Amino acid sequence: MESRVAELSAENRVTEAARLYERCMHDIEMMQQLGYCGGIENYACYLNDRDPALPPTTLMDYLPKDGLVFIDESHVMVPQISAMSKSDRSRKDTLIDYGFRLPSALNNRPLTFSEFEKVKPQTIFVSATPGKYEVKRSNDVVIEQIIRPTGLLDPEVEVRPSASCMEDLLKEIRIRSAQNERTLVTTLTKRSAETLNDFFNEQGIRARYLHSDVKTSDRVEIINALRAGEFDVLIGINLLREGLDIPEASLVAILDADHAGFLRSVEALIQIIGRAARNVNGKAVLYADKVTPAMKQAIDESLERRTRQQAYNQTNNVIPMSLVERLRQR
Incomplete structure (x- = not known):
């Protein structure tokens, strides 16, 4: 905190420096008295002593290596996985720049798409309109589910x-x-x-x-x-x-x-x-x-x-x- 406040002050950004100092001191006081504060996840790297260079811990870490993941409506979900880390970074860059958060807030984030690909187990993409990524990753192996148990037809x-x-x-x-x-x-x-x-x-x-x-x-x-x-x-x-x-x-x-x-x-x-x-x-x-x-x-x-x-x-x-x-x- 002190180094970031000094950095903002050196840039003559007095308002941002004061805002960050007050926010951090308030959060520290809340954690000392109650054991938590609003947005405590933004201080995660200090609390769990985790290397910021490592990917974030997610539910994917609890899946067995031979697990199976179904991604429903994959034509929507796959782009969302890719976009989550980018949108999170964009939002937090603004908060950090204006003194609302410490740069450590960037360490609490979603997986990037490349990180997701490395940790996900075997995966089945489910979609009526699969995207190019799903088809490519499946090596063009597409199983069509055309027949419905109810006998219903496409309209x-x-x-x-x-x-x-x-x-x-x-x-x-x-x-x-x-x-x-x-x-x-x-x-x-x-x-x-x-x-x-x-x-x-x-x-x-x-x-x-x-x-x-x-x-x-x-x-x-x-x-x-x-x-x-x-x-x-x-x-x-x-x-x-x-x-x-x-x-x-x-x-x-x-x-x-x-x-x-x-x-x-x-x-x-x-x-x-x-x-x-x-x-x-x-x-x-x-x-x-x-x-x-x-x-x-x-x-x-x-x-x-x-x-x-x-x-x-x-x-x-x-x-x-x-x-x-x-x-x-x-």
């Missing part, structure tokens, strides 16, 4: 013109609502999601929206309310993708499906289309003025899977059934 996929999308979508929603089924609609922006929500409610359609501004705790409530039939349409942007299982949803509508970008990439389209694969009446409608390469690839892959699933069901006399999943207690 039918249709492309319809954008010009009449609102009229067509209202018709489709009312058909689903009459059958006590739900509809998921994806847009490109928060504003369009909220505007569409207002439009649907004006048309007598019970709808709500879900995007990053909605609190995480409220998201579960919204999804449970949709499944319980309190409303019929859920509008989203990027949250209606991985890990969202709503068996009651039989229709997925993708607006502006022909727009270029991350939200309409092959991987994104496949993931969104898959949200309708939990219902025996599942269908995905892509509203677009043209069929982009990403759309064509996503549609072709869904059709190829559906064809193989139908053949298996016919051969084995399997009758598809919608998933039955209990609602979470509120």
Whole structure:
């Protein structure tokens, strides 16, 4: 602490030096009196006498060498592992520079991606849309899980013109609502999601929206309310993708499906289309003025899977059934 305070003072950064001194003295006093302080992990290298040059201790250290790790939704998780250490470093560099933390705070960090690769045991990557890294690390050994125990098929996929999308979508929603089924609609922006929500409610359609501004705790409530039939349409942007299982949803509508970008990439389209694969009446409608390469690839892959699933069901006399999943207690 004294050396860092002296360094800041030598740079005529009096405010930062005073801030750091007060923070450290307060934390030391808290540890002496209570045995801990807020952010005590930032002093870990002093408390456990661990060599700062070593990788941080994580749960991975407790796995046996012959253990097996499953990385679910690996196309999302693998990039997150890579980004965690970088974002942590960026945040702490700012805290250190302005005198909120000692440089030792950098020693308490996530594993870098190279460190993760060294300590992870044998690994199975699970994803409907595996990334290049997973495919490369697996030496192109990909095991396809196409057949579902319920016999469910990948949804039918249709492309319809954008010009009449609102009229067509209202018709489709009312058909689903009459059958006590739900509809998921994806847009490109928060504003369009909220505007569409207002439009649907004006048309007598019970709808709500879900995007990053909605609190995480409220998201579960919204999804449970949709499944319980309190409303019929859920509008989203990027949250209606991985890990969202709503068996009651039989229709997925993708607006502006022909727009270029991350939200309409092959991987994104496949993931969104898959949200309708939990219902025996599942269908995905892509509203677009043209069929982009990403759309064509996503549609072709869904059709190829559906064809193989139908053949298996016919051969084995399997009758598809919608998933039955209990609602979470509120």
